[in-house]
Amino acid sequence: MTQPRWLRNVRPYGLTAEDLLIENGRFTQRRPASTNELLATDIDGQNHLLTPALVESHVHLDKTLWGQPWRPNSAGPTLKDYIANERRILREVTSPIAQRAGALLENCIARGSLTMRCHVDIDPEFGLRHVEAMQQLREKYRDLIDLQLVVFPQTGLISRPGTAQLMREAMALGVENVGGLDPCGIDNDPVAQLDFVFKLASEFDRGVDIHLHDKGELGLWQIALIADYTERFSRQNRVMISHAYCLGMLPWSQVKPVAERLAALGISLMSSAPADCAVPPFLALRETGVNVCLGSDGIRDAWSPMGNGDMLERAMLLAFRFDLNKDEELAAAFEAATVNGAQALGYEANRLEIGQPADFLLMPVQTLGEAVVSRPLRQVYRAGQLIAAGGRLLDSRL
Numbered sequence: 001m002t003q004p005r006w007l008r009n010v011r012p013y014g015l016t017a018e019d020l021l022i023e024n025g026r027f028t029q030r031r032p033a034s035t036n037e038l039l040a041t042d043i044d045g046q047n048h049l050l051t052p053a054l055v056e057s058h059v060h061l062d063k064t065l066w067g068q069p070w071r072p073n074s075a076g077p078t079l080k081d082y083i084a085n086e087r088r089i090l091r092e093v094t095s096p097i098a099q100r101a102g103a104l105l106e107n108c109i110a111r112g113s114l115t116m117r118c119h120v121d122i123d124p125e126f127g128l129r130h131v132e133a134m135q136q137l138r139e140k141y142r143d144l145i146d147l148q149l150v151v152f153p154q155t156g157l158i159s160r161p162g163t164a165q166l167m168r169e170a171m172a173l174g175v176e177n178v179g180g181l182d183p184c185g186i187d188n189d190p191v192a193q194l195d196f197v198f199k200l201a202s203e204f205d206r207g208v209d210i211h212l213h214d215k216g217e218l219g220l221w222q223i224a225l226i227a228d229y230t231e232r233f234s235r236q237n238r239v240m241i242s243h244a245y246c247l248g249m250l251p252w253s254q255v256k257p258v259a260e261r262l263a264a265l266g267i268s269l270m271s272s273a274p275a276d277c278a279v280p281p282f283l284a285l286r287e288t289g290v291n292v293c294l295g296s297d298g299i300r301d302a303w304s305p306m307g308n309g310d311m312l313e314r315a316m317l318l319a320f321r322f323d324l325n326k327d328e329e330l331a332a333a334f335e336a337a338t339v340n341g342a343q344a345l346g347y348e349a350n351r352l353e354i355g356q357p358a359d360f361l362l363m364p365v366q367t368l369g370e371a372v373v374s375r376p377l378r379q380v381y382r383a384g385q386l387i388a389a390g391g392r393l394l395d396s397r398l
């Protein structure tokens with residue numbers, strides 16, 4: 001039990017100034033902003049923008065080189081070249097996952113992400129080592145961030161003997177989601193991969209999250225197949241398709257019927273809003289009722305030297321990618337990095353309502369649009385307690 005305290009003079013979503021009472025880590029009352037003198041227990045919101053905390057819906061912490069000496073990207077041109085290059089680099093890196101992933105995790109929390117989905121590699125070469133390290137990391141930071149894991153067959157599932165058994169063992173360890181990867185492009189056997197993934201998810205009652213890079217009509221056909229499996233195995237509202245570039249490559253008239261199925265089945269899409277390739281059409285999908293959320297994907301790893309773990313920056317990249325200029329469009333980009341992510345990950349969306357956890361950000365800007373465009377330094381609160389400011393976690397555990 002903690003002493004009740006008022007969060008004074010804040011503007012939820014940029015609207016009229018209010019005070020909110022925080023008790024036992026939750027919002028319990030709200031009132032118009034009072035002009036009474038601040039009490040010692042009050043949090044002075046300084047008329048700042050109040051928003052929910054950010055949601056990182058797709059990241060690979062276990063593979064990051066965050067905090068390591070700079071390593072020029074050495075991958076060949078194809079997806080398979082990138083996978084082989086990463087295997088080589090992960091063999092060479094001596095810094096443990098706890099150190100690299102822990103440093104990046106602290107950075108993400110400090111920038112305001114308090115909910116996260118992390119894909120974790122399994123591979124017959126190193127077994128469940130990454131899963132076990134990430135589970136330990138999750139325990140270490142449990143009071144600061146809600147972190148869920150996806151077991152991810154990066155080097156193939158059906159085409160890589162031994163991987164299926166490891167995925168089953170990861171489920172037994174408590175990993176929340178079954179991952180998949182290009183059922184056609186990597187495994188050359190879409191039915192076998194999706195059969196395995198959905199049967200495993202159904203048996204352990206878990207979610208599904210599939211990386212789909214396969215392009216054009218081949219990609220769209222697999223999305224329709226994933227929708228079939230979602231229905232057949234009753235995984236409605238628990239399936240995510242990550243990337244789905246194909247949805248941005250085909251005419252909307254061809255994409256729309258599939259998008260309507262995604263909306264009806266509660267299948268979410270995750271995009272990192274990349275600049276170099278087709279991206280699912282954000283506004284058209286949103287209008288069709290498809291839940292689109294955002295993720296960083298790889299941050300400073302063997303795939304990409306880019307990324308800083310700031311989901312506000314990811315919202316800006318989405319806005320930049322789709323030329324979102326109106327305030328309501330920028331607010332939609334902010335939603336993709338907050339409530340849409342929570343919905344996709346199966347958490348109650350934080351909307352700063354009474355009764356909800358007091359996980360929030362304070363930013364010295366006027367509106368959500370200005371926050372997305374300017375990505376200001378921010379104060380990060382978890383359960384009503386200040387945990388980060390100025391881009392730094394107050395209590396580093398490294």
Ligand SMILES: [Zn+2]
Pocket residue numbers: 058059060119211242297298
């Ligand atoms: Zn990924």
